[in-house]
Amino acid sequence: MYKKITKLAVVLMIASGFVFTELAVAGSEPVKVVAAPIERPDFEPNLKSAKKVVHPPYEMAKADKDCSFCHTEKDGKSGALKMDMPDLCSQCHEAKDSKKFIHGPVGAGACTACHDPHESNNMKLLRFSNINQLCTSCHADKGVFLKTTKHIHPPVQDQCTNCHDPHTENFKFQLKADGNKDLCLMCHVEKKEHLAKVTHKHGALDRPKKCLECHNPHGTNTPKMLVKDTGKDLCLSCHNSKMTTDGSKLTNMDQHLKDNPDHHGPILWGDCAVCHNPHGSDNLRMLKKPFPETFYAKFDEKNYICFECHEPAKIQDEMTTTATNFRNGDKNMHFIHVNKDKGRTCRACHDFHGTKEYPHHLRTKTSFGAINFPIRYIETPTGGSCAPACHARRHYDRKKPIENLK
Ligand code: HEC
Ligand code: HEC
Ligand code: HEC
Ligand code: HEC
Ligand code: HEC
Ligand code: HEC
Ligand code: HEC
Ligand code: HEC
Ligand code: HEC
Ligand code: HEC
Ligand code: HEC
Known part of the structure; x- marks a missing residue:
């Protein structure tokens, strides 16, 4: 078995x-x-030409029985060239090394490493019937990468020349635009529009490598080509120190999660992006859905990202025996605390990243303005109690409702 x-x-x-x-x-x-590496099919021969491609000067030379335009001898037999490449080719073609970054073999005049100067079965007189096969014939490591990596960026799987010029370009690695961001936005137009209009931007995009701080342009073994094993590892690789944003301090989330090992469900899954949009959003803290900014807020279901996963009934139903355990008899204590004009927001009692001392992601201390006070929660088998700041201890009990003295 x-x-x-x-x-x-x-x-x-x-x-x-x-x-x-x-x-x-x-x-x-x-x-x-x-396990064995992922097997991917070999490249499709998508550059195969329906009929043989013959280089016009070669065709002419054959017709005229005169090969001396390129070779030293008229019959061309020895193959000795009249001049070195690329000068030989530049007699008729535009220079291929005119921009800031020149591809290794082009700089070395090795035009014929990729092109057959006479004739070929492939388009553009190429020596291979597929661009990626051509590139990986020298960049063998990329060939292995394409065959063994789980999540390959679709344009890379398609052809390297979607982003790289085979000859020369003005951007590093002969890219068609700056590879850290502009290149990405050339195709990801929806991201370009998003980044331009969001009100809460992510500081990560101001780091030197921009999109490449988080994504590998070719692919990785993590979905969405992330550069770390999980989304959470990625976030915590930067959020492992105190940062400031607009003058206020941001929690060192890595430390916070280490100090508070009872992690909220989605964080256990390794997913921070289920709540936060890593590319920024119009909500507080780049959340994907709204969450109130303040300690008190008028309750409106639409203002809580929490209800993407939790049932709103736990806050909406004034009386219940099922929607929540936070009840005194069948009086819903969530309703009493949260569902009113000056309702407490979830952060008054819960920490949705990680907690330590109490169950149900109840925080040890709550901050009200500049004050930070302990909630002193005690759980019982049928309820619980708390004594925040100067308040007397208040109890709730699901079986035997408790009358708290004012
Ligand atoms: C457009 C220029 C051009 C023309 C025209 C041309 N060749 Fe070549 N030929 C080359 C180049 C460049 C090489 C070197 C190839 C390499 O580096 O592998 C070459 C190489 C050769 C070789 C060496 C073996 C090989 O194939 O690599 C022979 C033989 C040859 N050519 C014969 C001919 C004959 C015969 C003709 C005329 C019918 C001719 N060539 C016309 C450019 C030309
Ligand atoms: C005597 C002039 C001449 C020389 C020298 C010459 N070519 Fe060409 N080449 C042409 C012409 C003409 C065409 C056809 C142009 C077209 O289709 O746009 C062509 C086409 C090509 C093409 C295919 C372009 C396409 O769109 O399919 C490639 C690749 C090429 N040449 C490479 C070379 C290389 C590499 C050399 C040097 C070894 C070279 N050529 C030397 C005249 C020349
Ligand atoms: C690393 C491989 C590689 C080398 C080296 C290379 N080429 Fe190319 N070349 C290509 C590929 C791939 C294409 C097709 C590009 C496309 O369709 O975007 C191409 C296209 C061309 C074309 C036709 C389209 C155009 O850009 O005008 C010509 C002409 C050409 N190459 C000439 C040359 C010459 C001359 C050299 C040497 C100086 C050279 N190539 C070196 C890969 C190479
Ligand atoms: C004939 C062999 C050969 C072929 C085919 C070839 N390359 Fe290259 N490539 C090289 C060499 C050599 C270098 C220079 C390496 C260096 O400078 O360390 C290079 C450098 C590069 C670089 C820059 C790498 C760096 O670290 O600076 C990129 C990007 C690249 N090639 C992409 C391509 C793409 C895309 C193709 C296919 C269109 C291709 N190569 C096909 C030989 C080749
Ligand atoms: C979606 C655009 C895109 C495509 C398609 C693409 N690349 Fe790249 N490539 C990049 C970017 C961006 C960089 C710069 C990475 C950096 O700055 O760290 C790069 C860097 C490189 C480098 C140098 C650094 C390294 O990773 O070794 C090589 C070599 C390379 N690419 C080869 C290839 C080959 C081969 C293919 C096709 C199998 C390919 N690329 C397809 C975007 C692309
Ligand atoms: C030549 C066009 C092109 C360029 C340039 C490009 N992409 Fe893509 N990208 C695509 C296409 C096509 C897809 C697949 C369809 C989709 O998800 O939109 C894709 C998908 C993605 C995905 C989702 C992958 C998945 O697993 O679902 C990410 C992440 C991504 N690209 C990031 C980038 C980054 C970062 C850059 C810049 C380095 C970039 N792209 C540059 C065309 C491009
Ligand atoms: C701080 C890290 C980070 C940065 C910087 C970043 N991304 Fe992403 N990106 C992610 C994560 C995480 C996901 C997966 C999102 C999810 O699961 O909702 C993602 C997903 C994507 C996707 C897939 C579609 C989607 O939205 O889910 C694309 C396309 C993409 N990113 C492009 C880009 C581009 C282009 C840039 C630069 C402008 C960029 N990213 C910068 C972390 C980042
Ligand atoms: C490359 C480093 C880096 C990565 C990776 C990163 N961040 Fe950030 N993050 C920053 C920086 C820098 C700031 C902003 C500090 C500032 O505003 O100057 C920031 C700010 C934030 C903020 C506060 C936004 C605000 O201004 O209110 C949140 C929330 C956040 N990041 C969540 C995430 C999440 C979730 C992930 C993973 C998907 C992540 N970060 C990955 C660097 C990073
Ligand atoms: C269940 C949704 C959810 C998940 C999952 C989540 N967050 Fe948050 N995060 C929030 C909410 C809501 C806030 C706003 C809290 C507040 O202002 O009280 C926030 C605030 C933040 C802040 C700002 C903290 C500060 O000092 O004000 C950072 C940084 C952050 N999250 C990072 C992360 C990281 C990293 C992960 C993954 C390990 C993550 N978040 C996962 C909901 C979530
Ligand atoms: C993406 C889904 C998701 C979102 C959004 C989400 N949660 Fe959760 N939550 C879970 C999961 C799964 C659990 C169960 C695992 C656990 O105890 O953390 C959970 C558990 C909890 C618990 C503890 C339940 C118990 O009895 O121990 C509390 C409290 C909680 N969430 C509060 C919140 C608050 C407040 C928000 C909004 C800021 C929120 N959640 C948003 C998925 C989510
Ligand atoms: C006044 C404090 C307080 C506030 C504000 C509060 N909760 Fe709770 N919550 C609790 C207590 C106490 C429990 C534990 C109930 C028990 O099991 O005894 C709890 C339990 C939960 C649970 C576990 C399941 C259940 O209902 O028993 C979830 C999920 C939850 N709360 C979500 C939220 C959300 C979402 C908000 C904001 C909309 C919120 N809470 C606001 C005190 C609070």
Whole structure:
């Protein structure tokens, strides 16, 4: 049984492209499995020409039985060239090394590493029937990368020349625009519009590598070509120090999560971007949906990102026996605290990143203006109580409702 499960799981993992993972089998120690790399089909011969491509000067030379335009001898037999490349080619073609960055073989005059000077079965007299095959014939590491990486950027899978000029360009790596951002926005027009209009921008995009701070332009083993194993690791790779934004201090989230090991569900999944938009948004803290900015706010379901996952009934139903455990008898304490003109926002009691001392992601201390006071929560099997700041302890009990003295 044990072997069977393991084998099936391995097959499934290979099929789903896992490279390396831990596999837990019921009743046994986790087994480390190294799966084979992902097999991708070879490149399609999409540059194959319907009929043979013959270089016009070669065609002419053959017709005239005079090859001396390019060769030293009329019959061209020895192959000795009349002049070095690229000068030979530049007699008729525009220079291919006129811009700031020149591709290695072009600079070296190795035009014929990529083109056949006579004739070819491929378009543009290329020596390969597919651009990526041409490029990876020298850039062998990229060939391995294309075959073994789980999430390849679609334009890379298509052809390298979507972004790189094979000869020369004004941008580093012969890119068609600055590779940190402008190149990306050339195709990702929707991101260009988004970045231009959002009110809460992400400081990450002002770091030197811009989009490439987070994405690899070719691909990675993480979805969306992220440069770290999970979205969370990515976020915490920068949010591991105190930062300031518009004069206010931002929590060191890495430290906060280390100090508060009871992490909120989505953070356990490794996903910060389920709540935050890494490209900025129009909401507080670049949240994907609104969340009130203040300690008190008039309750409106639409203002809470929380209801993307949690049932709004837990705040909306004045009386309930099911919508929430935060109730005194069937009186909904969430309704009482939150659902009014001057309602407390969730942050008064909960921390939605991580907590330590109390269950239900209840925070140890709550901050009200400049004051930070402990809530002193005590849980009971059927309810609980708290004693924030100077308030007397207040109790709630789901089985036997408690009358709190004023
Ligand atoms: C447009 C210029 C051009 C013309 C015209 C041309 N060749 Fe070449 N030929 C070249 C270049 C460039 C090379 C060097 C190829 C390399 O670097 O691999 C070459 C190489 C050769 C070689 C060496 C072996 C090989 O194929 O690499 C032979 C033989 C040859 N040419 C024969 C001919 C003959 C015969 C003709 C005329 C019918 C001719 N060539 C016309 C450019 C030309
Ligand atoms: C005597 C002039 C002449 C020389 C020398 C010459 N070419 Fe050409 N080449 C042409 C002409 C004419 C064409 C056809 C132009 C067209 O289709 O736009 C052509 C076409 C090409 C094409 C295909 C372009 C396409 O759009 O399909 C390539 C690639 C090319 N040449 C490379 C070279 C290289 C590399 C050399 C040097 C080894 C070279 N040529 C030397 C005249 C020349
Ligand atoms: C690394 C491979 C590579 C080298 C080296 C190379 N080319 Fe090209 N060349 C290409 C590819 C790929 C294309 C097709 C580009 C496209 O369709 O965008 C091309 C297109 C061309 C064309 C036709 C389109 C155009 O840009 O005018 C000519 C002419 C040409 N090359 C000439 C040359 C000459 C001359 C040299 C040497 C100085 C050279 N190439 C070196 C890969 C190469
Ligand atoms: C004939 C071999 C050859 C082919 C084919 C070739 N390259 Fe290159 N490429 C080189 C060499 C050599 C360099 C220079 C390496 C260096 O400077 O360290 C280079 C450099 C580069 C660089 C810059 C890398 C750096 O670290 O500066 C890029 C980007 C690149 N090639 C992309 C391509 C693309 C895209 C193609 C296909 C259109 C291609 N190459 C095809 C040989 C080749
Ligand atoms: C979507 C655009 C895009 C496509 C398509 C693309 N690249 Fe790149 N490539 C980039 C960017 C951006 C950089 C610069 C990365 C950096 O600054 O770290 C780069 C850098 C490189 C480099 C130098 C740095 C390195 O990673 O070694 C090479 C070599 C290279 N690319 C080869 C290729 C090859 C081969 C292909 C096709 C299989 C390809 N690229 C397709 C965008 C692209
Ligand atoms: C030549 C056009 C082109 C360029 C340039 C380009 N992309 Fe893309 N990108 C695409 C296409 C096409 C897709 C697939 C469709 C989609 O998701 O929009 C894609 C998808 C993506 C995805 C989602 C991948 C997934 O797994 O769903 C990310 C992330 C991305 N691109 C980031 C970038 C970054 C960062 C750059 C700049 C380095 C960039 N792109 C440059 C065309 C491009
Ligand atoms: C701070 C890190 C970070 C930066 C910087 C960043 N991204 Fe992303 N990007 C992400 C994450 C994380 C995702 C996955 C989002 C999700 O799951 O909702 C993503 C997703 C994407 C996608 C897939 C579609 C989508 O929106 O989910 C595209 C396309 C994309 N990014 C392009 C870009 C471009 C272009 C830039 C530069 C202008 C950029 N990104 C800068 C982290 C970043
Ligand atoms: C490359 C570094 C980097 C990465 C990666 C990064 N951030 Fe940031 N983040 C910053 C910087 C820098 C600031 C802003 C400081 C400033 O405004 O000067 C910031 C600000 C923020 C803010 C506060 C925004 C505001 O102004 O209110 C939030 C929330 C945030 N990041 C969440 C995330 C999330 C979620 C991720 C992962 C998807 C992430 N960050 C990844 C660098 C990064
Ligand atoms: C369930 C939704 C949710 C998830 C998941 C989430 N956040 Fe937040 N985050 C929020 C909300 C809501 C705020 C605003 C809190 C406030 O102002 O009281 C916030 C605020 C922040 C801030 C600003 C903190 C400050 O000092 O004011 C940062 C930085 C941040 N989040 C980073 C992250 C990172 C990194 C992750 C992943 C490890 C993450 N968030 C996951 C909802 C979420
Ligand atoms: C993307 C989905 C998602 C969003 C958005 C979300 N949560 Fe959660 N939440 C969960 C999951 C999953 C759990 C269960 C795992 C756990 O206890 O963290 C959970 C649990 C909780 C718990 C503890 C439940 C218990 O009984 O221990 C509280 C409190 C909570 N969330 C509050 C919030 C608040 C406040 C917000 C809005 C800022 C929010 N959540 C937004 C998914 C989400
Ligand atoms: C006055 C403090 C307080 C406020 C404000 C508050 N909660 Fe709670 N919440 C609690 C307490 C206490 C519990 C624990 C109930 C129990 O299990 O005894 C709880 C439990 C939860 C749970 C676990 C499931 C349940 O309902 O029992 C979720 C989810 C939750 N709260 C979400 C929210 C959301 C979303 C907001 C803001 C819209 C919010 N809370 C506002 C005190 C508060």
